[in-house]
Amino acid sequence: MAPKLTMVEAINLALRQEMERDDQVVLLGEDIGVNEGVFRVTAGLHKTFGAERVIDTPLAESGIVGTAIGMALAGLRPVAEIQFAGFVFLGFGQLEGHAARYRSRTLGQWTVPLVLRMPYGAGVRAHEHHSESREATLAGVPGLKVVIPSGPRSARALLAAAIRDPDPVIFMEPTQLYRAFREEVPEEPELGVIGRAHVERTGSDLTLVSWGAMMLPSRRAADALARDQGVQVELIDVQSVAPLDAATILESVSRTGRCVIVQEAARSFSLASEIVARINDQVLLQLEAPVQRVTGYDVVTPFFQRERLYMPNEARIIAAVGQALAD
Amino acid sequence: MPLKEVAKFSVSQLQVLDEHGQLDEKLDPRLSAADAVRLYEAMALGREVDQRLVRLQRQGRMGTCPTCTGHEAAVCAPALAMTERDWFVGYYREIGARLMRGDSLAQSLRYWHGYEEGNLQPQPGRTLPVTAIVGAQVLHAVGIAYAMKYRRETDSAVVTFFGDGATSQGDVHEAMNFAAVWQVPVVFICVNNQWAISQPREQQTRSETIAQKAIAYGFEGLQVDGNDPLGMYLATDRALRRAREGGGPTLIEALTYRLLMHTTADDPRRYRSDAEVERWWKRDPVPRMRRYLEGRALWGEAQQQALQERMRQQLDAAVAEAELREDWRPDLLFDHVFGAPDPELEAQRQTFLAALPAATAVDAHGA
Known part of the structure; x- marks a missing residue:
């Protein structure tokens, strides 16, 4: 029987397996390294893969999105974390102006295969700016994909698909579901399909x-x-x-x-x-x-x-x- | 209260070839004859393209476009110092340098005339396309530099260009800060042309120099006479070497001047004096480089005549090529929103194509 994981553990599994599969996958964000993320989503990854692949960034969302775009343009597969989705708008200019449209404006010559993970949504008694649901604002930008899992198994499969996707994917993680329930998640990799309900x-x-x-x-x-x-x-x-x-x-x-x-x-x-x-x-x-x-x-x-x-x-x-x- | 000094700094300015053509022998980067001529020809071509673009725009054959006149040394000399393994991350005022990097002139003309096709590069390598959001590209440069460091590509560094106005943007601050913290191989070149459309440099920052901003981030900042091609070459070459050797970022402030309008839609007489502009024309980098070549007996009137003729032919050919529309396909944009087709977009493409005759008719009537 496959182990029963929480969504946090399932996301961690997807990150770990994708990093093992492809050494061009790097993670970046605030407090994701030594501290393993404020929700512990990146638990153990800094220890396993080192500071070069699990990058603690300075505290600046536009900087995180903008440098992730550069990494992707240079062929890395960055998975960036915005600590809470409420802060993504500090990086929205980079998302809208560059991540979403590099493919289009260069007719496919330059692409930005990055993943931007962010916990979002209410229900965990967090403070102001930690509980918004702005998926439509992000989805309204042509060129951005927006994915939202509803359980551990779909979270793992969809995140793996997002990391392998050739386009920028916003991966919104409902904080309320992080530890709400456990679900069997098979150890062997599963790939979700982005664009399918x-x-x-x-x-x-x-x-x-x-x-x-x-x-x-x-x-x-x-x-x-x-x-x-x-x-x-x-x-x-x-x-x-x-x-x-x-x-x-x-x-x-x-x-x-x-x-x-x-x-x-x-x-x-x-x-x-x-x-x-x-x-x-x-x-x-x-x-x-x-x-x-x-x-x-x-x-x-x-x-x-x-x-x-x-x-x-x-x-x-x-x-x-x-x-x-x-x- | 006794105060203890905890930090102090100074900012230097580099000049190798002054406006009278006087060369500082000690600093002379000793360009080979071929490199020196290549640099001059690139600068001259950049200038020539600018003049043609403005003329075409006035004739209604070109969209609104920015001018680069005055920036030739600040952008072409760094391009000469770069190898094809280095990354060029610019904005929109570097045409001469972009052509040195292998961009196509005809494609550039297409781009400025509003065709996405113009962004197709003959060989997409390590030169990012033109971008309009001021300062945003500087963060991309730092991300690319991180990738170079991560991959141990020790023969590669990134050179990124931005203007004095861009230094007010948060993204430029974040980029310099990230680059310093990460110690990545990037050279920041601030082309300080002293005007961000109508706003003079003093209204962007009260810093005495832009170079000194580097010190706050923890790396070296240097002011260079941006109209001195040899100074710009030397500074970029040194910064690139340091970057490739793992020494981290450098900020070069290229002190120059935008001799023409911001774009063809701008009238600079509204905000600056003719006398000021006149003073800067006396420091024009293009004739300065020519005098240098003449001093080395590498150039003369015959070469100049031949160059003018070559540039004229090159531009005529590029304009003719750019104005060919054989490959033009109205529904092009539907191809490139995502890497794979999407049913909703395909449905919208059909709607678009069905509406095309009506849209074309309206367009033809100038509505």
């Missing part, structure tokens, strides 16, 4: 779409709906925010005719909005009811005493499903 549970009554930490209440809601109401929900884990696997979602919605989208992020200009738009483009006439969105609100992410009040939960999801079924 995962149908986690099949059902014919309604399509429930979510990703990241919101898969937790979505799973619980799907269980409760089946148990208490006999409602069979098809649960889709988006996994790849960009490119978005719309085909899998649309195929499901065209069968069920009903859809609820659950996201932690603020409601407007969001991935949920984008999925509704795609449904509207292609399967509107197969809908039996308006698509429901269960989301955060268009407010700054609250400090942690209030964060639970603002995050979608099982009850809100069940209510939205009820609404979609009643319409």
Whole structure:
């Protein structure tokens, strides 16, 4: 039987195996070396691979992203860490202006195969700027891939795929899931597919779409709906925010005719909005009811005493499903 | 309260060939005849390209483009000091140097006329393309230098160029700081042309020199007469040697002047005096290098005439090549968002192609 790992351990496994496979893979970030990362994601790696491959950088996010771009242009495979996703905007200029468009502006002659890892999201009682969900902001930049795992096994497989991907990949790690549960993760390498959603549970009554930490209440809601109401929900884990696997979602919605989208992020200009738009483009006439969105609100992410009040939960999801079924 | 001095520093300025053509024999880098002529011809070509670009732009045959006139020594002499194993990470004011590095003139003209195709290099090697976000490329240079150090490529260093305005950017600060902490092989060349569009150097920094900023990061900074090709060669050559030997970064402040407008869309008379510009024309690096060649009996009127004719032909040919649009494909950009095709992008490409006749009609009417 494969060992049961937390998401932190699974990410660590992917990093270790990719570094063993390819000596051009280097890690850089704040406190990732001697201290092994503030969440201990890089545990043991500095010891195994040394300071040259597990680089403690000065405290500067633009510097981290910008030098990672240079490393990638020179043929290394940098995996950079932003300590918390709330700080990525100090490096956003480098991401938008350079990482995302080097391939495009040079018609493929110069590419930036880097991975930018970052813990994100609320639910762990962290302070201001440590709990945002800005996946749509990043996914809105042409040329960036954005990937979000929802468990240890998908985290390991998707991170390995991201490191081997020829393009810049933003790898967003839901902090709430870091140690939320364990899952069997096989020792032999597994590669996820970026650009593919995962149908986690099949059902014919309604399509429930979510990703990241919101898969937790979505799973619980799907269980409760089946148990208490006999409602069979098809649960889709988006996994790849960009490119978005719309085909899998649309195929499901065209069968069920009903859809609820659950996201932690603020409601407007969001991935949920984008999925509704795609449904509207292609399967509107197969809908039996308006698509429901269960989301955060268009407010700054609250400090942690209030964060639970603002995050979608099982009850809100069940209510939205009820609404979609009643319409 | 008694104060203890904990640090002190000084900043030097290097000049080998002064504006009167006077050579400091002790510092003379003793360029070979071939190198000296190559440097002059590159500087002259850079100047010639500039003039043609501006003319083409005025004729509506070229997009807005920056000028490099006055910068020829500051950028071409470092390019001469570099080998093809070294990396060139510049911004957008180094045309003469980029041509020395193997970039294509026709492609450069295409780039400035708004075609992505212009960014295709004949042989992508170790010269990064033009980039517009001020200062951002300096961080890329440091990342590349890290890769060189990591790979033990001890014959390779990185030279990165940026202007005086860029020194106000956080990215330039972060780059110098990272480079010093990491001790990576990079040479920072600040082409201090004293104007960032309309903002004079004093409005970017109150530092007496830009070179002295290096001291705060923990490496050597040197001010060089940026209109002195031999001084720029010597300084870059020394810095490159130190970098390749593991001695870490160097900052070279090339003190020069932007003799023309920022870009063809700029009118410098709005913010600086003709008298100031006139003073700097007297220090023009191109004739200075020519006088040096003449002093070594490597150059004369006959060579100059022949060079002018060669450059004219080269430019005519490049303009003709750049204006060929045979390979032009409207949907090109859909090919290169990602390394592999994406279904949504392919669907959008079809929409784009279907809308093309209408878009072309609107474009033809100048709307």
